[in-house]
Amino acid sequence: MSYSIGEVAKMLDLTVPTLRYYDKEGLLPLLERTESGIRKFNDIDIESLKIVECLKASGMSIKDIRTFINWCGEGDSSLKQRYDMFIERKAAVEKQIEELNKVMETIDFKCWYYKTALDAGTEAVHQQIKSGKSI
Amino acid sequence: MSYSIGEVAKMLDLTVPTLRYYDKEGLLPLLERTESGIRKFNDIDIESLKIVECLKASGMSIKDIRTFINWCGEGDSSLKQRYDMFIERKAAVEKQIEELNKVMETIDFKCWYYKTALDAGTEAVHQQIKSGKSI
DNA sequence: ATACAACCTAAACCTGACTTTAGGTCAACA
DNA sequence: TGTTGACCTAAAGTCAGGTTTAGGTTGTAT
Numbered sequence: 338m339s340y341s342i343g344e345v346a347k348m349l350d351l352t353v354p355t356l357r358y359y360d361k362e363g364l365l366p367l368l369e370r371t372e373s374g375i376r377k378f379n380d381i382d383i384e385s386l387k388i389v390e391c392l393k394a395s396g397m398s399i400k401d402i403r404t405f406i407n408w409c410g411e412g413d414s415s416l417k418q419r420y421d422m423f424i425e426r427k428a429a430v431e432k433q434i435e436e437l438n439k440v441m442e443t444i445d446f447k448c449w450y451y452k453t454a455l456d457a458g459t460e461a462v463h464q465q466i467k468s469g470k471s472i
Numbered sequence: 473m474s475y476s477i478g479e480v481a482k483m484l485d486l487t488v489p490t491l492r493y494y495d496k497e498g499l500l501p502l503l504e505r506t507e508s509g510i511r512k513f514n515d516i517d518i519e520s521l522k523i524v525e526c527l528k529a530s531g532m533s534i535k536d537i538r539t540f541i542n543w544c545g546e547g548d549s550s551l552k553q554r555y556d557m558f559i560e561r562k563a564a565v566e567k568q569i570e571e572l573n574k575v576m577e578t579i580d581f582k583c584w585y586y587k588t589a590l591d592a593g594t595e596a597v598h599q600q601i602k603s604g605k606s607i
Numbered sequence: 608a609t610a611c612a613a614c615c616t617a618a619a620c621c622t623g624a625c626t627t628t629a630g631g632t633c634a635a636c637a
Numbered sequence: 638t639g640t641t642g643a644c645c646t647a648a649a650g651t652c653a654g655g656t657t658t659a660g661g662t663t664g665t666a667t
Contacts, residue, residue, distance in 0.1 A: 343613065354656060357615085362654095373663065375614055391578045394571060399654070413594045420586035427579050434572050436529060437565055443526045444562050451555035459548045478643065489626060492645085497624095508633065510644055534624070 339369075340378045349386055356386075363403045364389050366410060395426045396433065474504075475513045484521055491521075498538045499524050501545060530561045531568065 346353045359365060360376070365385065369377045385406075392402050405422055408415035454460045481488045494500060495511070500520065504512045520541075527537050540557055543550035589595045 341613075342615095352656080353614090355654090358655060371663095373615090375663075388578070388582075391575050394575045395579065413589075413596075416586060416590050416595060420583070420590050423579055423582045423586055427576070427583060430572055430576050430579060434569060434576075437569050437572070440526050440529045441562070441565050441569075443523070444530065444558055444565060447523075447558045448555070448562060451551060451558055454548075455551050455555050460551060461548075476643075487626080488644090490624085493625060496646095506633095508645090510633075 338380055340383070342376050342378070345378045345383065345386070348383065349390065351386075359386070359389065359399075362399050364399070364406055366406060392426065395430050397426070473515055475518070477511050477513070480513045480518065480521070483518065484525065486521075494521070494524065494534075497534050499534070499541055501541060527561065530565050532561070 340348070342353050342356050345351075346356055356376075360368060365382060368382055369379070371377055389402055389406075392405065393399075397405075405419065408419050408422075450463060454462055475483070477488050477491050480486075481491055491511075495503060500517060503517055504514070506512060524537055524541075527540065528534075532540075540554065543554050543557075585598060589597055
């Protein structure tokens with residue numbers, strides 16, 4: 338099976354220019370073309386793009402993703418680098434989740450704060466001792 | 473207690489120019505100054521900045537944070553908007569955590585994939601049926 | 608044959624969130 | 638009194654990650 342750039346854009350919820358940009362940035366080094374120069378994506382390209390999206394969602398830059406893609410093209414000699422990179426990504430994502438959990442606590446407090454204020458009709462319900470300007 | 477911009481930068485792990493930028497962007501509307509124009513941060517400003525950081529970490533833009541800050545200055549008439557905003561933020565953060573958990577699954581798989589490949593000395597250990605290019 | 612959508616490139620443009628630069632003021636210490 | 642470090646502003650610069658534009662080609666349906 339092979340897909341046009343427009344089909345892939347729909348499948349992965351990306352725009353056509355974004356896919357061209359990724360290609361230009363070297364994230365699709367093995368992408369094939371028709372004789373007339375039209376890109377032909379196969380299932381492995383789609384899987385690669387899903388990994389690219391995963392790495393992007395983990396907070397990696399395009400430049401660092403390209404480094405990884407290049408390692409993939411170098412074969413077994415880069416296995417250690419690639420392993421280390423995923424271990425590092427794991428730690429980074431764990432840290433982000435932790436951070437978001439802390440953010441959630443604050444947001445949950447604010448939801449309660451504004452719900453009670455809204456029920457009371459006024460934020461003054463929360464001004465026990467400390468008064469004055471506040472968000 | 474009041475603090476200089478440099479002290480606040482250290483306390484919140486921000487740069488001095490970033491704090492000036494936030495001020496210029498209207499995130500600190502009640503910030504006081506000395507007669508000679510030097511910024512004087514008090515404890516409530518610090519708390520406000522912590523909320524700004526929380527909202528930023530939840531994925532909000534400076535522009536939208538300013539809108540919220542402006543609502544805070546409008547008093548009780550904006551309670552509903554502020555409540556709704558936090559409910560929306562809660563949903564947004566939940567979605568991000570969910571997304572990161574999916575990302576984690578893929579990364580965990582890749583950690584396993586590369587660990588076994590590394591132990592075997594070659595990625596070929598994973599090529600059972602489908603062979604060819606792959607990341 | 609002709610239209611029309613989908614494809615192509617190169618290059619310019621855009622946005623957000625800062626950072627850097629340039630030129631100046633202020634406050635405390637020796 | 639001088640000098641040093643921290644403060645100030647306005648304006649320009651930076652960077653990532655795309656998006657838009659302009660001009661052109663391709664392929665399929667009528």
